[in-house]
Amino acid sequence: MKDNSKISSAVIKRLPRYRRYLSDLQKKNVDRISSNELSNLIGYTASQIRQDLNNFGGFGQQGYGYNIQSLYNEIGSILGLDQDYKMVIVGTGNLGQAIANYTHYYKSGFMVSAMFDVNPKLIGLRINDIEVLDYERLESFLKDNTVDIGIICTNKDSAQEVVDKLCAGGVKGVWNFAPTDLILPEGIALENVHLSDSLHSLAYYINRNKNNEKE
Amino acid sequence: MKDNSKISSAVIKRLPRYRRYLSDLQKKNVDRISSNELSNLIGYTASQIRQDLNNFGGFGQQGYGYNIQSLYNEIGSILGLDQDYKMVIVGTGNLGQAIANYTHYYKSGFMVSAMFDVNPKLIGLRINDIEVLDYERLESFLKDNTVDIGIICTNKDSAQEVVDKLCAGGVKGVWNFAPTDLILPEGIALENVHLSDSLHSLAYYINRNKNNEKE
DNA sequence: TAGATTGTTAATCGATTAACAATC
DNA sequence: TAGATTGTTAATCGATTAACAATC
Incomplete structure (x- = not known):
């Protein structure tokens, strides 16, 4: 190659x-x-x-x-799809749960090892047999377990703090769903899914088409 | 302008x-x-x-x-964010629910009018006060209500059929979360969120970084 | 007015497309 | 072998960057 x-x-x-x-x-x-x-x-x-x-x-x-x-x-x-990836999800709201479900059913090489949240109502829940852990435990979890990918499903204000912890804990890639731009160390891969940006460009094209019809 | x-x-x-x-x-x-x-x-x-x-x-x-x-x-x-958009979500699994929640709380100009599913267990449920309707009723709903955006949260096999109905029913834009490429008539806007593709490019960059370190 | 900074044209860079020789 | 189709070089196209005159 x-x-x-x-x-x-x-x-x-x-x-x-x-x-x-x-x-x-x-x-x-x-x-x-x-x-x-x-x-x-x-x-x-x-x-x-x-x-x-x-x-x-x-x-x-x-x-x-x-x-x-x-x-x-x-x-x-x-x-790199002939390899396996261990992932953690931080933020266990609807989106975090949807991602957990999605990868569980459709992405065999990508396994969610744990999920984290600060909300006491969510901590302890099991989603597809993955336990939701207290966010406090993220650092120690990363010390004890190899994690390849961190998935950010928090709000935008917490995202940078979370990503800092993930990178310090040794993840190799970050899949970011928070609507913000993250700063990460050299050599760590980042892939953004900016739903808000996506919806806003859709709005643009809807209006452009409308305006063209009028002409 | x-x-x-x-x-x-x-x-x-x-x-x-x-x-x-x-x-x-x-x-x-x-x-x-x-x-x-x-x-x-x-x-x-x-x-x-x-x-x-x-x-x-x-x-x-x-x-x-x-x-x-x-x-x-x-x-x-x-x-076009100074305008309002009415949306429907087709497919009310985890992802569909997450999108409903997300737009409900964070996207004031984008309102979900209804959600649709084929699963009898989901039909009748309310998510953020939006009723989940039988997918059978999609066509008549589109006849009776103006809908600007159709959101596809189905699996890939149903996606094209759904999008055909949405376009026939007069939507102006489609936000597609199904992992497939859709064909739609001229003049209708399409925005894809291909989670699978996104995760796969993340895998690529993780491995590229690994290989570079070795050198 | 003098300084700052835009709006815009020109230059460069990179990505896509076309063409065709190599070769299965 | 003849035909098909790749691999690869060269040409084109489009997007980004640089430069600077216009102007607030």
Whole structure:
């Protein structure tokens, strides 16, 4: 495999989507696909597909195309989905619980080890058999357990404090659902899901379409 | 205001973030800010900030900078946040409930009129005083009520069917949480929140960092 | 007025697309 | 082998950054 360290995030963001389409094709028992056929399905140009994949190595074969099974596996391995991840969720409101449920049922390689909250009404509850622990215990939990990913489902005011503790405790990545921008040490991965920002851009496009119709 | 119809989505995606920072500044009772100061806070270059804002008109003043209050309002109005939106949620599992809760408490201009599900155990429940209706009733509900935004919290197999009904029923935008790509008619806005894709890119960056450390 | 800072044009950078030689 | 299709280089396009004249 080539050196992946300077591949643009535009490429990386497309990989999970490639993988989804390849998974669908696999389920339909399709063996192989050309960049052109894949382009028709997925909507990226054939040229872009070939460029994207060649960032990581030559997965295709001239005159044949790409083997779906093996390309699916390759992309999984590029993304690191052949590994397991231990996660903790901080903030056990509706969103935290929904994420716990979602990963529990749909994301086999991503296991929630514990959930944390400050609310005494929630502490002690079990969600999908995961106990909700007192937030006070986060630091000691991180000392005693290897945790790869911290998931922030708190409000925006607590988020930075939580992320500091998580990073000090050795997590390698942070999945942030709080509507704020976090500062984290070099070398720790961050992925934001800014629901509010997403809803607001939706509002923009709704209005743009309305205005265009008027013209 | 200038013609907004061909502004790139890269610019639009930054607007909610500008607005968040402006809101924070407002709370700190700051009156004005230069593109340079804002650059230090938000992390975009001053040049980009000025370019972005000038897509929509000259909101600043030479020698002074930007008035925070008025820029905040301008961006809100560009995004359409000075209007109200009626929404329905289809799929009332954990995620659907979390979204209902989230918008209820944090998004004043976005009101959930009804929720829909096929599960008899959920139909009839009230979540934040919003009744969960039988999915069978979606079409007639859309006939009788104006709905601006449809929120898809179903599994991926039902998502396209649901979105077809929503679009036929006159929604102007779709907020999609199902892990699939939807096809919708021209002129209807779509915003995807692909949690799975997001988690998978996080996995990629975790591993990239690990590999870099080894070198 | 002098200084500061925008609005805007021009330059650069990076990402996407096109083209085609290599090769299965 | 002939046809198909990749891998890869070159061309284009678009987005970001730099520079500076306009102006508050």
